[in-house]
Amino acid sequence: MLVVFVSSVFGSEFLGLQLPEGKILEKTDTYIKLEVPKSHDEILKFYKDLLKNEKDIKYRDWAEMTYIEDDGARPWHSINIYKNQGQTTIVQVNKDKWSWIIGTLVLRYIAVFVVLVILMIALSISGQVFSRLFKEEEPKKV
C-alpha cells in the first residue's frame, strides 16, 4: 500500500505534466519512466483529453510507441507511450532537451545545403549539356 501511495504521490506530476496512476520504474532530472496498469489506448486517450485544449502538441504513431511532442515552451519535451501487448504499459516523460533542438537545427541546416547542392549539380549538368549542344550546332551553321 505504501509503495502504491508513494508512487501515486510522486508520480502524479512531472515537470508540470499530470501523470497516470502507476509505479515509478526510473526517475532522474531529465525523465521519468512509469509502469501503468492500463492499455496503450487508454493512456493515449488520457493524454489526448488532458492536452486537448493545449497548443503546439504533436502526436506521432510509431511502430513501438506513440510519441507526443511539445513544440511550445513547456518544460517537458515528449511523452513516450510504449505499445505493450500486456495489461501494463510503459510511459516515459522526457524533459525539454537542448540536444534535440541543436540536433534538429544542425540537421536542417545541412538539409538546406543538400537541397541547394542538388540544384547546383542539376544546373551544372544542364549547363554542360547546353554548352555542348551549342558547340555542336555552331559548326553546322558555318
Added chain:
Amino acid sequence: MTYNEILDLLRGTLETTGIWHFQWNVIVMWLIAFFFLYLAVVKKYEPLLLLPIGFGMFLVNFPKVPLMGWTEEGHGELLRIFYHYGLEWEVIPCVIFLGLGAMTDFGPLISNPKSLILGAGAQLGVFITFTGTVLAGFTLKEAASVGIIGGADGPTTIYLTQHLAPQLLGANALAAYSYMAMVPLIQPPIIKLLTTEQERRIKMKQLRPVSKREKIIFPIVCAGIIALLVPSVMPLMGMFMLGNFMRESGVVGRLSDTAQNALMNIVTIFLGVSVGATMTAENFLSHKPLFIFGLGMIDFMVCTAGGVITAKVMNLFLKEKINPIIGAAGVSAVPMAARVCQNLALKYDKTNYLLMHAMGPNLAGVIGSAAAAGMFIAMFN
C-alpha cells in the same frame, strides 16, 4: 427636453467617439507608426512596404475604428477582410513571389551554379537565431518564425510567420523589412571584419553567357527539385518559378508584365496595410517585439558572416578563387545586398565590378531562405 435627457444625449454622442475610449498605449503605437513612416518617406527605406505598414498601424490604433474587428453579423471589417483572405489564407506572399519570379533574371545563378552554396551558407543565422530565440523564452514555432528574418526575404518571413506564429506577424515583418533596408549599414563592417584587403581585391572571371533555352528550363528543373525535396515550400517556390517561366518563355508578355507590375503593386498595398493592421497596442506592446528586433539584427549579422565564411571555405578548394565579399549577398535582400557587395569591392579596386557575380548568391539566398522556411514548416507539420 429635460436636463437629464440632454445629458444622456450628450453622453451617448460622446461614447460613440474615440475620445471617450482613449487609452495611453495608442500614443506609443502612433509614435512607432510615425517612426516607420519617417523611415519610408524621409529615409526612403523600403518605402513600398514600410509606408503602408506604418499607415496601417496608425489607422488601427484608434479606439472604436471599424477596421480590424468583426461586425455584429460576424463579417470582418475592411482591413480584417484584407488580412483574412490575403494573409491568413497565405495568398499574398505567394502572389508576391509570382511577381518576383517574373522580375528575376536567373542568368547569373545559372552561369555560376556554385553560388548556390553561398545562398545555403548564408542561412547560418536563421538556425543560430532560432536557438537564441528559444533561450529568450519563445516557443519553437515562434523561434522558427523569428529565425527566418535573417534570410532577408520579406514574403518568406511573412509566409512562415503566418504559418507558425501569426501573433508575431507584425513585429517579424517590420524587423525583416527594416533590416533589409539597412543592409548597406549592417553588412560592410562584417565583411571587412572577416576578409583581408587582398581577398576583397580578388577579381572574378567574367560569367559565361546563358542561353535562352537554359533560362526557360531553369524554372522547371528548380521547381521539380524543390517540389521533391521540400514540398512544404512549394506554394512560394511554385509561384516564383511560374512567374519566372512566364518571363523567360517570352510567349505571355502580357501576363508577365501584369505579374511584375500591376498585380505586384496591388498585392503590395494589401500586404503592407494588412501587416500594419495586426499591430494594435494590445498585440504589439510587450517585450517580444523588442526581442525580435534585437535578435533580428544578430540574425542578419550572422547570416552575412555565414555567407562570407562559406565563400572563404570554398576558396580553399577552388582553383579559380571567388571574392568572399559576394558571400554576403547570400542573405537574399535582392538586389540591395548585391549592390552593397559591388560598392564595397569598388572601394578597393575601381575596376572590380562584382554586381553580376553577387547576383548569383543573392538569388540563391531567395531559394535558400525558402528552403529553410520549408524545413521549419516540415518540422512542425
